Amino acid sequence: MPHDLPKAYDPTAIEDHWAEYWVSEKLFTQPTPQKEDGLDHQSSFDILLPPPNVTGNLHMGHMFEHTESDILMRWHRMRGERVLWLPGTDHAGIATQMLVERQVVSEGSTRQQLGRDAFIKRVWQWREHYGGTILSQMKRLGASVDWDREYFTMDERLSVAVREAFVKLYEQDLIYRGAYIVNWCPRCQTAISDLEVVYDEHKGHLWEIRYPVIGEDGKDTGEFLTIATTRPETMLGDVAVAIHPEDERYTHLHGKKLRLPLMDREIPIITDDWVSREFGTGAVKVTPAHDPNDFALGQRHNLPSINVMDDTAHINDQGGKYKGLDRFVARKEVVADLEAHGLLAGIKDHVNNIGHCDRCKTIVEPRLSLQWFIKIQPLADKAIAAVKEGHIKFTPEMYAKTYLNWMEKIHDWCISRQLWWGHRIPAWHCSVCHKTTVSREDPTKCAHCGSDKIEQSTDVLDTWFSSGLLPVSVFGWPGITSENRRDFDTFYPTSLLVTGFDILFFWVARMIMMGCWFSLDVPMPDGSPRSLAESVPFREVYIHALVRDANREKMSKTKGNVIDPIEIVKQYGTDAVRFTLASMASPGTDIAFNVARTEGYRAFANKIWNAARFLFMNIDRAADAGITIDAASLGFMPTVEPGAPLESRWIVAEFHATADKVNSALAIYRFDDAANAIYQFFWGSFCDWYLEIVKLSLDFNEGADKGRTTAALSTLVGVFEASLRLLSPFMPFLTEEIWHAVYDGKPTAKSIALTHFPQPDSAAMEPAALDQMGLLQSLIVEVRALRKEIGVEEKVAVPIELRIDGQVKNVVSENRPIIERLARVTEVRFVNQISGGLAKHATSQFDVSVVYERKIDVAAECEKLNKEIAKQEKNVASSDRQLGNPAFTAKAPTHIVEGLKKQRDEAQHLLDKLRSDRDSLGC
Numbered sequence: 001m002p003h004d005l006p007k008a009y010d011p012t013a014i015e016d017h018w019a020e021y022w023v024s025e026k027l028f029t030q031p032t033p034q035k036e037d038g039l040d041h042q043s044s045f046d047i048l049l050p051p052p053n054v055t056g057n058l059h060m061g062h063m064f065e066h067t068e069s070d071i072l073m074r075w076h077r078m079r080g081e082r083v084l085w086l087p088g089t090d091h092a093g094i095a096t097q098m099l100v101e102r103q104v105v106s107e108g109s110t111r112q113q114l115g116r117d118a119f120i121k122r123v124w125q126w127r128e129h130y131g132g133t134i135l136s137q138m139k140r141l142g143a144s145v146d147w148d149r150e151y152f153t154m155d156e157r158l159s160v161a162v163r164e165a166f167v168k169l170y171e172q173d174l175i176y177r178g179a180y181i182v183n184w185c186p187r188c189q190t191a192i193s194d195l196e197v198v199y200d201e202h203k204g205h206l207w208e209i210r211y212p213v214i215g216e217d218g219k220d221t222g223e224f225l226t227i228a229t230t231r232p233e234t235m236l237g238d239v240a241v242a243i244h245p246e247d248e249r250y251t252h253l254h255g256k257k258l259r260l261p262l263m264d265r266e267i268p269i270i271t272d273d274w275v276s277r278e279f280g281t282g283a284v285k286v287t288p289a290h291d292p293n294d295f296a297l298g299q300r301h302n303l304p305s306i307n308v309m310d311d312t313a314h315i316n317d318q319g320g321k322y323k324g325l326d327r328f329v330a331r332k333e334v335v336a337d338l339e340a341h342g343l344l345a346g347i348k349d350h351v352n353n354i355g356h357c358d359r360c361k362t363i364v365e366p367r368l369s370l371q372w373f374i375k376i377q378p379l380a381d382k383a384i385a386a387v388k389e390g391h392i393k394f395t396p397e398m399y400a401k402t403y404l405n406w407m408e409k410i411h412d413w414c415i416s417r418q419l420w421w422g423h424r425i426p427a428w429h430c431s432v433c434h435k436t437t438v439s440r441e442d443p444t445k446c447a448h449c450g451s452d453k454i455e456q457s458t459d460v461l462d463t464w465f466s467s468g469l470l471p472v473s474v475f476g477w478p479g480i481t482s483e484n485r486r487d488f489d490t491f492y493p494t495s496l497l498v499t500g501f502d503i504l505f506f507w508v509a510r511m512i513m514m515g516c517w518f519s520l521d522v523p524m525p526d527g528s529p530r531s532l533a534e535s536v537p538f539r540e541v542y543i544h545a546l547v548r549d550a551n552r553e554k555m556s557k558t559k560g561n562v563i564d565p566i567e568i569v570k571q572y573g574t575d576a577v578r579f580t581l582a583s584m585a586s587p588g589t590d591i592a593f594n595v596a597r598t599e600g601y602r603a604f605a606n607k608i609w610n611a612a613r614f615l616f617m618n619i620d621r622a623a624d625a626g627i628t629i630d631a632a633s634l635g636f637m638p639t640v641e642p643g644a645p646l647e648s649r650w651i652v653a654e655f656h657a658t659a660d661k662v663n664s665a666l667a668i669y670r671f672d673d674a675a676n677a678i679y680q681f682f683w684g685s686f687c688d689w690y691l692e693i694v695k696l697s698l699d700f701n702e703g704a705d706k707g708r709t710t711a712a713l714s715t716l717v718g719v720f721e722a723s724l725r726l727l728s729p730f731m732p733f734l735t736e737e738i739w740h741a742v743y744d745g746k747p748t749a750k751s752i753a754l755t756h757f758p759q760p761d762s763a764a765m766e767p768a769a770l771d772q773m774g775l776l777q778s779l780i781v782e783v784r785a786l787r788k789e790i791g792v793e794e795k796v797a798v799p800i801e802l803r804i805d806g807q808v809k810n811v812v813s814e815n816r817p818i819i820e821r822l823a824r825v826t827e828v829r830f831v832n833q834i835s836g837g838l839a840k841h842a843t844s845q846f847d848v849s850v851v852y853e854r855k856i857d858v859a860a861e862c863e864k865l866n867k868e869i870a871k872q873e874k875n876v877a878s879s880d881r882q883l884g885n886p887a888f889t890a891k892a893p894t895h896i897v898e899g900l901k902k903q904r905d906e907a908q909h910l911l912d913k914l915r916s917d918r919d920s921l922g923c
């Protein structure tokens, strides 16, 4: 038999096959446009996939992001646009290094023992074996990305871009190196950016320490100045104590010196407006090497900086007798020693906001260190203007404000990391003249003194430095010439970025800064300079919601409520999971992922499968009767002749109206509205109504009206084929399978994804057909409800009485067979008034009643009633027994007792009703 579909819908049986087919046939590859293709930018739609970490595994958030992106991609592709979804992975400096370090340690070695070169080799090996798991998972889930353009941020091509960007900014005097306070992770042994620090409230202490005041004679005066601190161990690096100049408590101490306890060092008392008189004692210790505010104070007052800790946050040789101690051990000893010397004035409870390394959760140590920074203001100014002038649009809109708030308060960006895995900074330090050479090519000599005693910086660049460059680097920057600029001209700026709020600052903001800065290197195709509007990396940003569990809790490993998308896909199929996510995705609202809904959409997929089987069965029966549907008539928007039967005109009108809703909803990222419109159309209009009605016209018997059957069948097949295309972006696997079957193995394209997305024609949304069918539907619904109310058995057909307005009466008379079939009606009696004594339903257009005299088997009914009465009597008796037992009522919780009382009353009520029924039957 042609069009053979297995009886049961089994997603696993079809999904692997199509996923592999899409990749091997390179269906979603978007080659570099050639000159003869024209470069009309309007017709392109492209998105960069937020590159997952090379260490990553697919989680529900990814699956959600990829579902939304893939729906948009498939939709735009089917609208005939030049579509590109560009995938890749990020080398993820800290995360990857941590993982491989752990592996090395488990083998009894360390990163340091291996040495830099050998360790980096290990990371590459690791990447070969395990990297990119998430991309293979994406392949299996059918993401329609261009696999031929897949990149890795450490690829040679992208590394050239990273180097160019660094050198260029350096030449523009926008990169500097200096000793500043950074967030230091003692475990990762690197500086990390402000964004990589997560803050937690901790109950800690505020220690109050007495610093002896020194008199003119150089001896202690016996007076003390008390300071308060949350990190007493840092006092080892104190260089001053600061007070507010107008703090009257301390006026007499202006210009005096203090003796730093434990270190026996003389330090000055300085005055500065920055000091808060209200905090602690109003006197603060100044430790420029270990606190950003103190560092600024130190700069203002020309104070030295004494760094008392090493890279692992152990006290170094600047810390006297505490040398070698871990910072928290040192804290205990410092406090104990102060107490022993009578210099501890007090300990107060204090809630601290403590920063942790986002990667390894170690407490971050603010610490002075020599790092590379970008002077960010000129880049930020452009990035602010790009959004303020409307060249980049945010959805939901509120994120534009969040972005601008952050961007307007931005600090210089510390871009160096003390890691081994990453892009090594292209700067060479000269040990002769101590100057730095920054160069595009590896230098052999110092650019300043010509010495060959130069060594490359051991630092690497922040991972986000390279990912921030992606929108320009993936399309060929730097090195764009008139010969190789077609990708850039076609795809830059990209159309849209779909991403999560969590990387708005990390990545989105940095891409905007770097895109607006570096794309200026590439003039417009006609040679004119690039405007800000054309220099943005993307024209729109869509920030998607978070996927939470069914109770709206954030998914987390510690809570154990994480849903693995791969597992859930195995259970329900990719299509059902995608549809669940889409149907719940409205901008700005988090998703409470509920498996029950996925079960529902699995049933939806099943419904479509069965509809296809019904269709194919009829196509085969038609073929036997000599009726064939021309495949050339498919692939368009369904149309219908004006004189066609109501159900044909109606389903075509409904289809156009649905296509209209879906297109409009997708244009504003209302994935939920689009999915729900398709669901209602397919399940409700098409399966529940149209299929039932069209059965009346599919008569393949000898002597039947062949013309009518042919017309009905071609509308049925036409609407079904178009519906598959409408559904395809949401359920790509199922629709691909059935669509190929519709064409009986001879499809018009390699994939349904390469056909046309249904575009509505307002003329086809015939209002009369929609109204008339609406009337029939509401009549059928009312009759069905009445039948249920008065207990008409399923199989019994009955007459109805109908009072209806003259204008629409003929709609009913002309479509009597539909009502008779769908509402099980033998006869429609038009009346001016419903007969007395009949139960009726009234609507604004009609009154209807079912004429039914119930015939029952009295003996059988009595037996049924007696059985039920016996059962309820038992229930009541058992409840009475329990409630009458004082031991139970005394011990059981109130709500249990109350519940039981309620149950008993309900059973009693039912019993009364059953007994009265029995009496009226005369049993």
Ligand SMILES: [Zn+2]
Binding pocket: 185, 186, 187, 188, 189, 357, 358, 359, 360, 361, 362
């Ligand atoms: Zn760390």
Ligand SMILES: [Zn+2]
Binding pocket: 430, 431, 432, 433, 434, 435, 446, 447, 448, 449, 450, 451
């Ligand atoms: Zn030199």
